[in-house]
Amino acid sequence: MAKSLFNDDTVGKIGAERDAWHKECYGRYREMPKKFETLSGFAVKPLYTPEDLASMDYLRDLGFPGLEPYIRGVHPTMYRGRTWTHRQLAGFGPPEETNKRYKFLLKQGATGINGVFDYPTLRGYDSDDPDAEADVGRGGVSIDSIEDMSILFDGIPIEEVSVSLVTCQPICNISVQSMYFANAINRGVSLERLAGTSQNDFLMETAVTIAPGVLPPAASFKLSCDAIEFCSRFAPRWNPVSFAGYNYREAGCTAPQEVAFVIANAIACSEEMLHRGLEFDGFAPRLSFFLSAHNDFFEEIAKYRAARRVYSKIIQKRFGPKDPRSRMFRFHVQTAGVALTAQQPLNNITRAAYHAMAAVLGGAQSVHVDAYDEALCVPTELSSLTALRTQQILQSETGVTNTVDPLGGSYFLESLTNAMEAEIDTILEAIEGMGGVVKAAEKGWIHEEISAAAYQYQLAVESGGMPIVGVNCHQIEDEKLPIELFSIPETLGIQKKKLRQLRKRRNAGEVKKALDSVSRCCERNENLMELLVDTVKVCATEGEISKAMKRVYGVWDPPLF
Amino acid sequence: MEKKIRILIARLGMDAHWRGSIVVAKALRDAGMEIIYGGNQNPENIVRMAIQEDVDIIGLSSLSGNHLELAPKVVKLLKKEKAGDIKVIFGGTVAPDDIPKLKKAGIVEVFGPGSSLKKIIESVERIAAGPAV
Numbered sequence: 001m002a003k004s005l006f007n008d009d010t011v012g013k014i015g016a017e018r019d020a021w022h023k024e025c026y027g028r029y030r031e032m033p034k035k036f037e038t039l040s041g042f043a044v045k046p047l048y049t050p051e052d053l054a055s056m057d058y059l060r061d062l063g064f065p066g067l068e069p070y071i072r073g074v075h076p077t078m079y080r081g082r083t084w085t086h087r088q089l090a091g092f093g094p095p096e097e098t099n100k101r102y103k104f105l106l107k108q109g110a111t112g113i114n115g116v117f118d119y120p121t122l123r124g125y126d127s128d129d130p131d132a133e134a135d136v137g138r139g140g141v142s143i144d145s146i147e148d149m150s151i152l153f154d155g156i157p158i159e160e161v162s163v164s165l166v167t168c169q170p171i172c173n174i175s176v177q178s179m180y181f182a183n184a185i186n187r188g189v190s191l192e193r194l195a196g197t198s199q200n201d202f203l204m205e206t207a208v209t210i211a212p213g214v215l216p217p218a219a220s221f222k223l224s225c226d227a228i229e230f231c232s233r234f235a236p237r238w239n240p241v242s243f244a245g246y247n248y249r250e251a252g253c254t255a256p257q258e259v260a261f262v263i264a265n266a267i268a269c270s271e272e273m274l275h276r277g278l279e280f281d282g283f284a285p286r287l288s289f290f291l292s293a294h295n296d297f298f299e300e301i302a303k304y305r306a307a308r309r310v311y312s313k314i315i316q317k318r319f320g321p322k323d324p325r326s327r328m329f330r331f332h333v334q335t336a337g338v339a340l341t342a343q344q345p346l347n348n349i350t351r352a353a354y355h356a357m358a359a360v361l362g363g364a365q366s367v368h369v370d371a372y373d374e375a376l377c378v379p380t381e382l383s384s385l386t387a388l389r390t391q392q393i394l395q396s397e398t399g400v401t402n403t404v405d406p407l408g409g410s411y412f413l414e415s416l417t418n419a420m421e422a423e424i425d426t427i428l429e430a431i432e433g434m435g436g437v438v439k440a441a442e443k444g445w446i447h448e449e450i451s452a453a454a455y456q457y458q459l460a461v462e463s464g465g466m467p468i469v470g471v472n473c474h475q476i477e478d479e480k481l482p483i484e485l486f487s488i489p490e491t492l493g494i495q496k497k498k499l500r501q502l503r504k505r506r507n508a509g510e511v512k513k514a515l516d517s518v519s520r521c522c523e524r525n526e527n528l529m530e531l532l533v534d535t536v537k538v539c540a541t542e543g544e545i546s547k548a549m550k551r552v553y554g555v556w557d558p559p560l561f
Numbered sequence: 562m563e564k565k566i567r568i569l570i571a572r573l574g575m576d577a578h579w580r581g582s583i584v585v586a587k588a589l590r591d592a593g594m595e596i597i598y599g600g601n602q603n604p605e606n607i608v609r610m611a612i613q614e615d616v617d618i619i620g621l622s623s624l625s626g627n628h629l630e631l632a633p634k635v636v637k638l639l640k641k642e643k644a645g646d647i648k649v650i651f652g653g654t655v656a657p658d659d660i661p662k663l664k665k666a667g668i669v670e671v672f673g674p675g676s677s678l679k680k681i682i683e684s685v686e687r688i689a690a691g692p693a694v
Contacts, residue, residue, distance in 0.1 A: 119574070119575035119576060119577055119625055120575055122575075122577065123575055125575070130603075131574070131575070131603050132574075132575060134573070134574045134575075134627040134630040134631050135574045135575040135576065135625050135626075135627050138625045138626045138627060139576075139577070139625050139626070168577075209577035209578075209579070210579065210600070211572075211575070211577075211600055211601035212600045212601060212602070250580070251578075251579070251580050252580050252584075338580070341674065341675055342654070342673055342674035342675055343674075343675055375654065375674050376654065376656055376674075377626070377654075377656065378626075451579075451580075451583045451584075451587075454580050454583065454584050455583075455584050455587045455588070458584045458588075458678060459678075462677055462678050462679060468675075470675075471675040472677075481657055485656050488626065560579075560583075560598050560600045561570075561583060561586055561596070561598035561600075
């Protein structure tokens with residue numbers, strides 16, 4: 001029997017008094033002529049009271065951190081026990097250069113590595129592919145072979161530092177994660193000891209960063225699941241997928257869509273793993289999530305809290321796990337890149353600090369803070385350091401870590417969390433109605449939803465209803481850029497030279513045999529990662545492996561517009 | 562009836578960001594133009610599509626930083642194919658110093674981060690109405 005937070009009598013009295021207050025007190029003043037709503041469109045009232053939480057049962061709906069429904073946090077002590085991981089994203093140019101940046105960030109107190117790859121690597125192309133050349137080293141580090149991976153992590157204690165590989169698309173992840181694992185084995189570090197995460201999200205390939213000629217959704221999903229299966233058997237400390245809601249949000253979707261899409265994705269992967277004969281509790285605790293921290297402070301906090309409760313409930317209902325960790329929604333947060341402005345770029349330090357605080361008040365497990373120059377270029381050493389310091393200031397100076405879920409119980413926040421949860425549930429039902437997230441991606445529905453929301457957002461900015469400082473208000477005319485921009489070091493020549501030498505040096509017969517076995521493995525529908533951890537050791541390149549897979553799977557031209 | 566402006570929107574190279582290009586495509590469509598959305602393409606394909614579709618303008622988008630290498634190529638190839646009357650505009654992440662470089666290479670208009678849809682629509686209408694070279 002549910003026990004309400006407030007009894008009917010109390011709520012009735014508060015309601016009557018609030019009515020009177022609203023008429024006689026609040027009503028005597030004028031409001032600003034604007035719509036009071038969150039960024040994702042939830043209406044916001046002038047004041048919240050116990051009436052808004054009247055039907056809530058504390059033990060059922062809120063409870064305690066480390067216990068279901070986990071809304072107050074996945075861990076009992078949260079930041080009193082250990083801090084969130086300060087995981088700053090880095091990657092540009094050739095691996096030799098990014099290696100230096102990793103070492104710089106670790107020396108400055110970063111507690112994890114977050115490695116991002118260049119566009120050709122993310123799409124499964126080698127640096128010397130004519131279509132790739134103009135983007136080599138851009139947006140991330142270029143990786144063509146296991147030798148690049150060895151350079152990237154040279155001198156970094158991979159048996160101690162947790163490493164996140166931002167291998168967004170499964171076609172990239174299956175090769176690049178295999179290279180990371182094979183390199184660890186070469187260094188004498190067993191897979192059981194490796195801690196880290198790979199992004200490996202099939203929606204990234206088929207709904208979010210879509211392009212003509214990508215893998216078909218079912219194939220991309222299969223590759224993603226191969227990595228999950230492999231890790232559950234051989235790399236138990238590795239999170240083999242990080243459902244990339246952050247990127248869905250960056251592309252334009254709303255907060256509840258962001259959470260609904262990642263949960264739908266996790267459900268689909270779980271069902272596939274069960275279908276492959278795995279125990280739910282054997283893989284589910286390692287499913288991890290990646291969310292954005294956008295501009296609307298309370299909405300974001302409500303989003304993280306709602307995500308934990310929705311996930312816990314839905315996993316319990318669908319899969320009935322025995323291990324409580326299988327129900328925990330653990331997530332990394334990146335502050336919203338899309339909220340940064342090229343105008344008056346130093347203002348971005350302030351924006352990212354608010355975003356990061358929302359992430360921490362929402363109970364994130366790890367955080368990346370964007371650098372102030374990211375609307376213009378890849379971060380400089382100074383801007384990355386400032387971003388890392390933003391985390392350190394938040395942790396050490398503000399006192400937000402002193403208690404668990406400090407905003408729990410706020411009339412407004414709990415009410416917004418409930419509204420967020422209801423909306424997430426509605427979207428999840430819609431996806432379920434389409435036959436699940438793979439079907440929804442195949443229909444182009446996810447992409448359509450995201451792009452429609454992106455357009456609505458921009459129309460709101462244009463109408464002036466969404467002020468952006470420096471862009472549509474408080475502009476500086478003829479602004480002189482107050483910062484130095486980063487330019488990417490020479491990459492293409494270096495990568496092409498290494499590839500030329502590699503192709504000459506390696507055993508061509510062995511490589512051909514290895515690539516044939518990749519195609520055969522696809523035909524037989526066997527687990528590719530098991531094969532690739534060996535295949536990459538003979539120095540087959542990422543592009544060659546992708547081509548061997550595409551020979552069997554074909555390519556897909558997704559509905560783009 | 563006045564002929565509708567036809568515009569090809571394409572993303573340069575392997576850049577992964579489509580948000581800007583699709584939002585702009587939707588806005589131009591809602592402003593009454595005919596849109597051909599090409600997605601990611603190399604310069605050769607962009608020019609081929611533009612000629613095939615008989616467009617007035619090509620809108621290029623990139624946030625990856627490949628613009629100085631690929632956008633001028635599109636202009637050059639258009640001239641080579643005797644389709645220099647097709648105007649090329651660009652939107653995306655560009656350092657302020659790159660804007661004059663792109664314009665010198667024949668890109669008629671450059672829209673950096675934070676550009677308004679209204680300004681983009683007006684520019685496209687103005688460019689399309691301009692005298693053919």
